[in-house]
Structure formats: structure tokens, C-alpha cells
Amino acid sequence: MDEREAIARLQRGDISGLEALVRTYYVRAVRAAYLVAHDRDLAEDIVQSAFLRAYERIDQFDARRPFGPWFLRSVVNDAVKAASRQTRRVSLEQMTGDEAGTLIERLADPHAGPDTDAEQAETREAVRAALLALSPIQRALIVQRYYLGLSEAEMAISMECPPGTIKSRLHAARERLRGLLASLHPLTTRSEADR
Amino acid sequence: MNRPQRPVEHTAIDRRKSIRRLLEEIAEQAIPDDLHPWPAIHARLARVHAAERCQRSARPRRVSPGGLAAASTTPRLIGLAIVVLLIGVLIGAPVTHAAVAAILQRFGLAFVDTMQIQSALTTTHVEPTAPPTPSLLSLAEAQQQVPFPIRTPAWLPEGVSLAGVRVDRTTVSTSAQIAELRIAALLTYRSVSAPDAASAQMNLEIVSGPNVAPFLLPRSRAQSVLVNGQEATYVRGGWRSDGQGDPEETLGDLRWDDSIDSAWLSWHEDGLTYTLSAFGLGLDKGQLLRVAESLR
Structure with a gap:
């Protein structure tokens, strides 16, 4: 069942259409919500609620438009609201200079992939920590632009x-991210990512 | 003439790809591909169906060509406006006796006889006084937020453990003058061996104050059991939306299926309503009763 058929079914009250949309978008939506909220349970709850809300409001949805971007944007917005209620913050000061330096090198040279699984894990952890240091809205901006690939x-x-x-x-948001990372690594320079 | 290269823009694109790749890796590490959320969404959907069913029963019936979704012309956020039955009001009105017979609340469950549902039920609105706790709390954190002791099972099936607790405070208004505070602690248990935490879990809901019909279940499937000598009700099975299931037990578009691995057990004790539910864990009635009887 393609997306249009799924939405048409859903607009007729047939929830097999919703099941098809869940299969298509659930994982990606949970991942986007997780990148903003940094809580898997919360991310799943946000996405499940978003699907139920989509079910309730599907009669207002223009079936000629793609469902995915509309749905994923609403999920990210919900994640921002949920994350804003949380006070968790992770300090980048917990990272060592070496860890931050590795991250900067990876970001500066995307063709030079991490050499080992341990380095990959360190890089991921560094970015995760850097994201956590941003505000929820800034995280949402980064996630929408770079993870979901939305245009401005x-x-x-x-x-x-x-x-x-x-x-x-x-x-x-990029400036803040760069600044956080730069403060941990003296070699970091202003880069093209500011564009 | 050759155009000069534009290394800055090229690098910017590569940099964006790199950040994207890292974000994808972080997300993939935290959220696996093999999630099976449909049972959990379906269970929540059944509650929406049930609420809509009650809502539509409460007002003059209208035929809508758009089906269930189109009938919901006033979308409401789940949890912000749940429709429940005012059985006490209905008792005094002879014309509504049939409707009262059709839906009865028993402990934390509400039972339907869908062949008899009438259209004269009174409704009441439920408004949360505070948003539910956004993430799972520890038992100690949750205990600080509720006025009653949170009892936990001393016995759990192998591999099942407490994942966390949510606390929900809600004002239930049964009239313009009467409002009651409902406080609920929802303990979520998950199995370490379950492939998908979202589709296999056990929940223990402890509620002080009025119940708001969290699940509508077929009265024909309700079994009377005892939990530490207290009268309790047990139901096993679930609603399905694909047209299969028992055609005699319907709720909107849903049909009841006894083979679905979901079960509910509910009882009153010390002024609190306990509802233990499990799905996807393969627990039989004896195991669910054993969990209930081990609450300390």
C-alpha cells in the first residue's frame, strides 16, 4: 500500500492505513524525536501520540501533499516542547581534550573516517554530548536541517x-555548537559549517 | 576558460554530510530498526475509539460519510478530554436503564455490551491539572509525588523488571460544582528478553479518586477472580481492526479476539483502584494473579 492509498484509507476511517504509515515513518520519527529529547521512552511516547493525533485530524490533511515531512515536523515540534520541560543538561566539560580533539578532526575532515570502533563511539558520544548542551530549540534546528534534511x-x-x-x-545554533567544541580544542578554527 | 574551483562550498557540503552521518549513527545506536510499535499504538487507538464511541453515544446520532475519522469534527488532545459515564445520574432515569445496563464500570475497567448501547448517556470532561511526567521516574521520585503508598510486586516473571513510573494528576469534573482529583501512578515493567520493549510490557496503575474508564472491554469476557481475598475482574484478549475476531463483540470498527496476548486484572483495595495489565509477555492468568498477590 503506497502512502496516498494509506491516507485515503485512513480518511475513510480504515485504520489499516494508519498501520501502513506507522510502518513507514515510526522508526525515523522516533529517532528524530530522540535526537531532540534524548530519552527513548519519551521519544516513543511522542511519536505514538503524534500518530494518534494524525489519525484524529487526518480529515484535515491535504492528501496531495506528502505525509512524511508534515508528520516529522510535528514530531520534532512535540519533542521540543517535551524536552523544554526537562532540565537535563550535560556539560561538555566532562569531555577530555583528546575526545573533543578527535571529534573536531572527524568533523573537519569527513573523508578521514574513524579508525576504530572505539574512536567511532567516542565521536558519537562527543556529538551527543554537544547536542545535549544546546537548547531544545537549537537541537531541533540541527536535527531538522541535518538529520531530516529540511530546507530553511x-x-x-x-x-x-x-x-x-x-x-x-x-x-x-551552529555557532553555539562550534563554540562548545572549540572551547575544548585549541586547534579548532572557524569553519565552513557556519554557512 | 576553466572556472576556478570553489573548495569552500565543497567542504561545506561534505561537512553537512558528516554531521548528518554522525546524527544518524547516534540515532541508530539508540533506536534500533526492529521496533514493532503497532500493538501499543493499536491499544491506544482502541481507547480513542472507545472514547469516541461514548462521545457519539452521548449526543444525537449523526451519519457521517467519512467514517470514524470524519466523525471526529472536534479533535481533542488525548488525555485532555476523555468522556466518561455518569452512571449515578443515569440510575434515576428509567429511560436510560438500558444504557446503564450496556456499560458498567467495574474497578479500573469498563465493560460494554455493544448491542445495547443507547444514545442518552450523560458525559463529563476530564482536565489534567498538570502534564503527565514527561519521562519515567524512579520509584522513589514517583512516591514523592503521590499521597498513597506505591506498592510493588515482590514476585515478577523471569526477566521482567521495573522500567520506571509515570505520575498523572487529573481533575475529573462531573458537573459545574463537583470536581474530584484523580492521581495515578503507572508502573511500567519490561522484559529484557522481549525483542521490542514498546510491544511487550506489563503495567500496574494505582489510582486514587474517580476512574475514567481507561479500557472498554467486552462484558462477556469478564471473569470474577480473587486477589488476596479481594474481589477482582480478569479479562484476556484484545480488540483488532482488520475485520477478524468475534463478530458478536464489536466496538466501533473493532472486533474482540481472545487469542491476542493482552490481559487485564483490576480490583479495589484500601480506597485505591489497582489495574494490572500485560501484553506481549505471554503471561497467563495464574502468573498475573501471582504478580497481583505479591504486591507489598
Whole structure:
């Protein structure tokens, strides 16, 4: 069953359409929510609630538009709200200079992949910690832009603000991320990722 | 003439790919591919169906060509507005006796006889006084937020352990003048061997205050049992949406299927309502009773 058929079924009240959409989008949506909320249980709860809300409001959905981007944007917005209620913060000061340095090298040279599983794990942990140090909204911006691959125009629709605001907020989020990492590694320089 | 290369933009694209790859790795590490969420979503959907069914029963019936989804012309956030039955009000009205007979709440469960549901039920709204705890709390954290002792089972099936607790405070308004506070502690247990935590778990809900019909179950499947000498009700099975199941037991588009691995056990004790539910863990009635009787 393709997506249009699934939505058509759902709009007729046939929940097999919802099951098809769940199969297609659940994992990706939970991962996006997790990257913002950093809590697997919470991420799953957010996504399940989003599917139920989509079920309730599917009659308002324009079936000519793709379901995925609309749904994933709503999930990320829900994750921001949920994460904003949490006070957890992880300090990058917990990272050692070597760990941060490894991360910076990986980011600076994407063709030089990590040599070992341990280095890969360190890199992932460093990025995870850096994300946690951002505000939920900044995390959402990074996740929408880099994980979901949304354009700034699409993000503006999702976050209901002008594209210029998104551009400046995204720049601030990247700046914050870069600044956090730079403070841990003296070799870090201003990079093209600020663009 | 050759154009000059633009290494800066090229590097920027590569950098974005790199960040994306790292984000994907982090997400994949935390969230595996083999999730099976449909049973959990389906269970929540059944509750929505049940609430809508009650809601539609409570007002003049309208035929909508769009089916269930279209009938929900006033979408509500789940948990913000749950419709429950005011059985006490209905008792005094002879014309509604049939409806009262159709839906009766028993402990933390509500039973339906869908062939008899009438359209004259009174409703009441439920408003949360605070958002549910957003993530799972430890037992100690949850205990600080509820006024009653959170009892936990001394016996659990092998491999099953407490994942965490959620606390929910809700004001239940049965009229403009009467509002009661409902406080619930929901303990979630998961199996270490279950392939998917979301589709296999056991929940113990301890509620003070009024119940809001969390599950609608077929009255024909309710079994009377005893939990430490207290009268309790046990139901096994589940609603399914694919047209299969018992055609005599329907709830909206759903049909009851006794073979679904879901079970509920509910009873009153010391002024609290306990509802123990399990799905996907393969627990039989004896095991569920053993868990219930081991609460300390």
C-alpha cells in the first residue's frame, strides 16, 4: 500500500492505513524525536501520540501533499516542547581534550573516517554530548536541517516563523555548537559549517 | 576558460554530510530498526475509539460519510478530554436503564455490551491539572509525588523488571460544582528478553479518586477472580481492526479476539483502584494473579 492509498484509507476511517504509515515513518520519527529529547521512552511516547493525533485530524490533511515531512515536523515540534520541560543538561566539560580533539578532526575532515570502533563511539558520544548542551530549540534546528534534511524554507513553515529568523537561529545554533567544541580544542578554527 | 574551483562550498557540503552521518549513527545506536510499535499504538487507538464511541453515544446520532475519522469534527488532545459515564445520574432515569445496563464500570475497567448501547448517556470532561511526567521516574521520585503508598510486586516473571513510573494528576469534573482529583501512578515493567520493549510490557496503575474508564472491554469476557481475598475482574484478549475476531463483540470498527496476548486484572483495595495489565509477555492468568498477590 503506497502512502496516498494509506491516507485515503485512513480518511475513510480504515485504520489499516494508519498501520501502513506507522510502518513507514515510526522508526525515523522516533529517532528524530530522540535526537531532540534524548530519552527513548519519551521519544516513543511522542511519536505514538503524534500518530494518534494524525489519525484524529487526518480529515484535515491535504492528501496531495506528502505525509512524511508534515508528520516529522510535528514530531520534532512535540519533542521540543517535551524536552523544554526537562532540565537535563550535560556539560561538555566532562569531555577530555583528546575526545573533543578527535571529534573536531572527524568533523573537519569527513573523508578521514574513524579508525576504530572505539574512536567511532567516542565521536558519537562527543556529538551527543554537544547536542545535549544546546537548547531544545537549537537541537531541533540541527536535527531538522541535518538529520531530516529540511530546507530553511521548510523549517520556517514547521516552526511558524519567517525564513530569516530560521536562518539566524540556525546560524546561532551552529555557532553555539562550534563554540562548545572549540572551547575544548585549541586547534579548532572557524569553519565552513557556519554557512 | 576553466572556472576556478570553489573548495569552500565543497567542504561545506561534505561537512553537512558528516554531521548528518554522525546524527544518524547516534540515532541508530539508540533506536534500533526492529521496533514493532503497532500493538501499543493499536491499544491506544482502541481507547480513542472507545472514547469516541461514548462521545457519539452521548449526543444525537449523526451519519457521517467519512467514517470514524470524519466523525471526529472536534479533535481533542488525548488525555485532555476523555468522556466518561455518569452512571449515578443515569440510575434515576428509567429511560436510560438500558444504557446503564450496556456499560458498567467495574474497578479500573469498563465493560460494554455493544448491542445495547443507547444514545442518552450523560458525559463529563476530564482536565489534567498538570502534564503527565514527561519521562519515567524512579520509584522513589514517583512516591514523592503521590499521597498513597506505591506498592510493588515482590514476585515478577523471569526477566521482567521495573522500567520506571509515570505520575498523572487529573481533575475529573462531573458537573459545574463537583470536581474530584484523580492521581495515578503507572508502573511500567519490561522484559529484557522481549525483542521490542514498546510491544511487550506489563503495567500496574494505582489510582486514587474517580476512574475514567481507561479500557472498554467486552462484558462477556469478564471473569470474577480473587486477589488476596479481594474481589477482582480478569479479562484476556484484545480488540483488532482488520475485520477478524468475534463478530458478536464489536466496538466501533473493532472486533474482540481472545487469542491476542493482552490481559487485564483490576480490583479495589484500601480506597485505591489497582489495574494490572500485560501484553506481549505471554503471561497467563495464574502468573498475573501471582504478580497481583505479591504486591507489598
